[in-house]
Amino acid sequence: MEVGRLPISAAQKGKLISAGYTTLSSISSLSPTLLSRDLNISETDALEIIKHASLGGTMDDCSSSRAIIGAQTAWDVLHEEESATRITTSSVDLDHILGGGISCCEVTEIGKITALTSLIQLAVNVQIPVHCGGLGGKAIYIDTEGSFMVERVLQIAQACAVEMSTSYASSHNSLPPSHILMQPEDILENIIYFRVCSYTEQIALVNYLDKFISEHREVKLVIIDSITFHFRQDFDDLALRTRLLGGMALKLMKLAKKFVLAVVLLNQVTTKYTEGSFQLSLALGDSWSHACTNRIILYWNCDERYAYIDKSPSLRSTSAPYAVTSSGIRNSVSKCQQILRTQAT
Amino acid sequence: MRPATLQVRPRLVTKLTSGCPTLDRHLAGGFPFGSITEISGESGVGKTQFCLQLALLTQLPPSLGGLSSSSLFLHSEFPFPSRRLHQIAQSFLAVHRDVFSSHPSYNPLDCVFVHPLHTADHLLDEMPRIESFIESSRASRLPVRLIVIDSIAALFRSEFDNTPFDLKRRSSIFFKISGWLKSLAVKFDLAVIVTNQVVDLVGPSGGANGLRIGNLGCLNSSGRRVSPALGLSWANCVNSRIFLSREEELLVDQATGPVHRSNGETSVHGARAIRRLHVIFSPHLPYSSCEFMIAREGIRGIER
Numbered sequence: 001m002e003v004g005r006l007p008i009s010a011a012q013k014g015k016l017i018s019a020g021y022t023t024l025s026s027i028s029s030l031s032p033t034l035l036s037r038d039l040n041i042s043e044t045d046a047l048e049i050i051k052h053a054s055l056g057g058t059m060d061d062c063s064s065s066r067a068i069i070g071a072q073t074a075w076d077v078l079h080e081e082e083s084a085t086r087i088t089t090s091s092v093d094l095d096h097i098l099g100g101g102i103s104c105c106e107v108t109e110i111g112k113i114t115a116l117t118s119l120i121q122l123a124v125n126v127q128i129p130v131h132c133g134g135l136g137g138k139a140i141y142i143d144t145e146g147s148f149m150v151e152r153v154l155q156i157a158q159a160c161a162v163e164m165s166t167s168y169a170s171s172h173n174s175l176p177p178s179h180i181l182m183q184p185e186d187i188l189e190n191i192i193y194f195r196v197c198s199y200t201e202q203i204a205l206v207n208y209l210d211k212f213i214s215e216h217r218e219v220k221l222v223i224i225d226s227i228t229f230h231f232r233q234d235f236d237d238l239a240l241r242t243r244l245l246g247g248m249a250l251k252l253m254k255l256a257k258k259f260v261l262a263v264v265l266l267n268q269v270t271t272k273y274t275e276g277s278f279q280l281s282l283a284l285g286d287s288w289s290h291a292c293t294n295r296i297i298l299y300w301n302c303d304e305r306y307a308y309i310d311k312s313p314s315l316r317s318t319s320a321p322y323a324v325t326s327s328g329i330r331n332s333v334s335k336c337q338q339i340l341r342t343q344a345t
Numbered sequence: 346m347r348p349a350t351l352q353v354r355p356r357l358v359t360k361l362t363s364g365c366p367t368l369d370r371h372l373a374g375g376f377p378f379g380s381i382t383e384i385s386g387e388s389g390v391g392k393t394q395f396c397l398q399l400a401l402l403t404q405l406p407p408s409l410g411g412l413s414s415s416s417l418f419l420h421s422e423f424p425f426p427s428r429r430l431h432q433i434a435q436s437f438l439a440v441h442r443d444v445f446s447s448h449p450s451y452n453p454l455d456c457v458f459v460h461p462l463h464t465a466d467h468l469l470d471e472m473p474r475i476e477s478f479i480e481s482s483r484a485s486r487l488p489v490r491l492i493v494i495d496s497i498a499a500l501f502r503s504e505f506d507n508t509p510f511d512l513k514r515r516s517s518i519f520f521k522i523s524g525w526l527k528s529l530a531v532k533f534d535l536a537v538i539v540t541n542q543v544v545d546l547v548g549p550s551g552g553a554n555g556l557r558i559g560n561l562g563c564l565n566s567s568g569r570r571v572s573p574a575l576g577l578s579w580a581n582c583v584n585s586r587i588f589l590s591r592e593e594e595l596l597v598d599q600a601t602g603p604v605h606r607s608n609g610e611t612s613v614h615g616a617r618a619i620r621r622l623h624v625i626f627s628p629h630l631p632y633s634s635c636e637f638m639i640a641r642e643g644i645r646g647i648e649r
Contacts, residue, residue, distance in 0.1 A: 146380040146527045146531065149358060152628060197527070228581075232516070232578070233517065233520040233521045234517050269581075270577060270581075273512075283581075
């Protein structure tokens, strides 16, 4: 019997067992008041018992002050956060404002009309092997709008494969051995593609992801392009929509934490009608804006594309330019740099 | 629900040729299947003729860029230009005579199914019938694999007020239509082409509501600043947007050059319309533009 292991007096153990408490987990989730009433002991004694039970019945009760199983100290959390891997965006400027890239364990929302290149770039970059500084994972791509183009993936995958082999060659002064080289075909194979045609399918798929990922532990990135589309079609009951979306957001957050993976959602831009004027905002309403941990908005400024961090618990709200090229997302080469470069050549 | 592996999917998405190698080069092979492509432009720029041409081209075998399929042409701008379709079909037959030589009684017009649309609600009502029609056509020699809606804007521009309630209802219908078209596109593996009108932009630069959609900062046609109609929510409903523009160019006599008359006017020998095709946004295409002209046999790109 588990309670037998607790470092408490035999009388208290007897009271526990006669009240029906035999396992540690049944005690640790109780409040001291409840336990003290059940066992007819003082609240301080009850608190003592709960403390011991939460520690798993071990004798060692020195420094740790964890009252609930699974709780961590802020120090542990900081360590975990610092060691958390990030998925690079292939643009140094973007990585800089994102603190190294898209964070694993978190849900990130991207707001833009079409952002296929940036999403595919992430799906490709998550596969960069560990020895090249990547995650060596797989990506799940959930397509709700039908904008996914395999030929574009292939272009970006080819560029990424070439870059990996040249960076290996320059750092090792030799051509990379064939077994560690990634072929564009391998990259394509590691993107798991789902096409979703209605919101019921979308909800079903999000519910199924938990099972799917526990069978495919290599998955390090889940992309939904877009979370919005099916939820903007004839939803008369907006309260129901909010509940469904809220439930989906919670499931995605749980996935991100449980399997240490990044979740990236695409959201659409819309206008919001407030006090007689229209303002730009992301779709799905105010309640949805609480659902994601990070929010990045992509926009045009003159002839340059910019990314702006709209919401993040740890990053500063700044923006950085980037460029979309045939080989994917890259650093933006601004006009004056272009002129300098042409002059130099 | 099973994931699709990208290895098994065809490496290149099947595409419907635009009927001209120059235009195909700018569109990376043509109009992709399984998604919605919007062709927008002012009136008289050639949207409808482009669609008529595509409705015929889809009957070609895959080796020539077609799909061996018939097409469903839903039109909301009246009357349906059947004379022009007939004219294009004549030259289409003349060019591809050998392809269809095995079917002597073949008439390309038999494979273009035309259906009128009067209002947005009419389209919503017709949806199940259209779906069962496409389903039943699968057994025929040329199943329907192209849906054209010409134009989507005409369905919406008259009926709805500029009030928050109507705008909300309007955009929810957009998403309903677009979701239905996309699910058809996946289910029957077909291409969807919709045309859209343009609206004039007034006020400060920077697009509608100060938001820039796509690769071009502003779109100009006939010297006016325009934007595709139906606003931001419809822009979210299409996968690719192609814009056709037109500018008048004054033709000046080559031999004498511009002659300045006493009243200060320049003598010109008429005007020529320069039409251009722009890729505004598309998941697989970078921005590009190309000049095109409308000939008797249809739309042709001009190599510069």
